[in-house]
Amino acid sequence: MGLQTVFRAVIMGAPGSGKGTVSSRIAQSFALKHLSSGDMLRANIEAKTGKTAPALSSHTISDLGLLMKSCIDQGQLVPDDVISRLVLSSLRGLEQTSWLLDGFPRTVAQADALDSVYDVDSVINLDVPSQTIRERLTSRWVHLPSGRVYNIDFNPPKKPGLDDVTGEPLIQRDDDSPETVSRRLKDYERQTQPVLEYYRSKGVLETFSGTETNKIWPHVHAFLARKIPGNQQAMGKA
Numbered sequence: 001m002g003l004q005t006v007f008r009a010v011i012m013g014a015p016g017s018g019k020g021t022v023s024s025r026i027a028q029s030f031a032l033k034h035l036s037s038g039d040m041l042r043a044n045i046e047a048k049t050g051k052t053a054p055a056l057s058s059h060t061i062s063d064l065g066l067l068m069k070s071c072i073d074q075g076q077l078v079p080d081d082v083i084s085r086l087v088l089s090s091l092r093g094l095e096q097t098s099w100l101l102d103g104f105p106r107t108v109a110q111a112d113a114l115d116s117v118y119d120v121d122s123v124i125n126l127d128v129p130s131q132t133i134r135e136r137l138t139s140r141w142v143h144l145p146s147g148r149v150y151n152i153d154f155n156p157p158k159k160p161g162l163d164d165v166t167g168e169p170l171i172q173r174d175d176d177s178p179e180t181v182s183r184r185l186k187d188y189e190r191q192t193q194p195v196l197e198y199y200r201s202k203g204v205l206e207t208f209s210g211t212e213t214n215k216i217w218p219h220v221h222a223f224l225a226r227k228i229p230g231n232q233q234a235m236g237k238a
């Protein structure tokens, strides 16, 4: 393949605003690599705390894995240096790849860390009311190994409780309990809203407001179709 322009995007929005759902549609329609900080953290914790390797002794449980797990379980952000190292290391080697970052940056310190390595071309901001979010998250089911997301009302799995692709069991995230969701929404306002200002002042922020992903998605698609070089539009249909 010849020279092509690399496109770097970030998707932002409160927990439950539909970042994961919209990201997988973007990844299908455009040739972008989808990187989710939450998925990275959960995969890292599974590996580090040996949940997937029950034969390991408790000595193999790393302090870092436990720290990340306790932050997530309590609905708190993990420390900036920990998540920045994790995400930036996964971006290493992707200099020639177009990507979409989902869930990072969530603080201005993280945005600065990203900015020191890459310029972001566009930031997609999903603006969904808190009440809508609360309703959605109580019925979110996930397939942890892949990050695939379901919802009892919106996109139920073909067989109740099982992942469509692997047939493995789905779980509800501990941090999707109503109390923890409230905390995450508050932290979002306090810590992540300033990141929106950060990108607005750089002129790269594009906000999409609504209560339904199916109504928001065509606008996101049209926006990206204008922004992304033609040779990277995989199927190109909304």
Ligand SMILES: Nc1nc2c(ncn2[C@@H]2O[C@H](COP(=O)(O)OP(=O)(O)O)[C@@H](O)[C@H]2O)c(=O)[nH]1
Pocket (backbone or CB within 6 Å): 013, 014, 015, 016, 017, 018, 019, 020, 021, 022, 136, 137, 139, 140, 141, 149, 150, 151, 152, 153, 154, 155, 211, 212, 213, 214
């Ligand atoms: N009822 C409803 N649920 C939705 C809609 N869009 C996404 N969801 C569900 O809401 C939950 C949160 O969406 P997700 O993409 O995981 O959001 P994220 O936390 O921002 O990544 C998931 O269970 C989705 O399946 C929608 O338009 N209506």
Ligand SMILES: Nc1ncnc2c1ncn2[C@@H]1O[C@H](COP(=O)(O)OP(=O)(O)O)[C@@H](O)[C@H]1O
Pocket (backbone or CB within 6 Å): 014, 015, 016, 019, 020, 037, 038, 039, 041, 071, 072, 073, 075, 076, 077, 078, 079, 083, 102, 103, 104, 105, 106, 107, 110, 175, 184
């Ligand atoms: N950029 C980040 N900075 C700090 N913590 C993060 C970051 N991304 C994810 N986390 C941790 O992982 C949890 C789940 O994140 P995520 O899967 O992105 O949630 P959601 O999709 O519901 O917004 C967060 O509540 C937080 O504890």
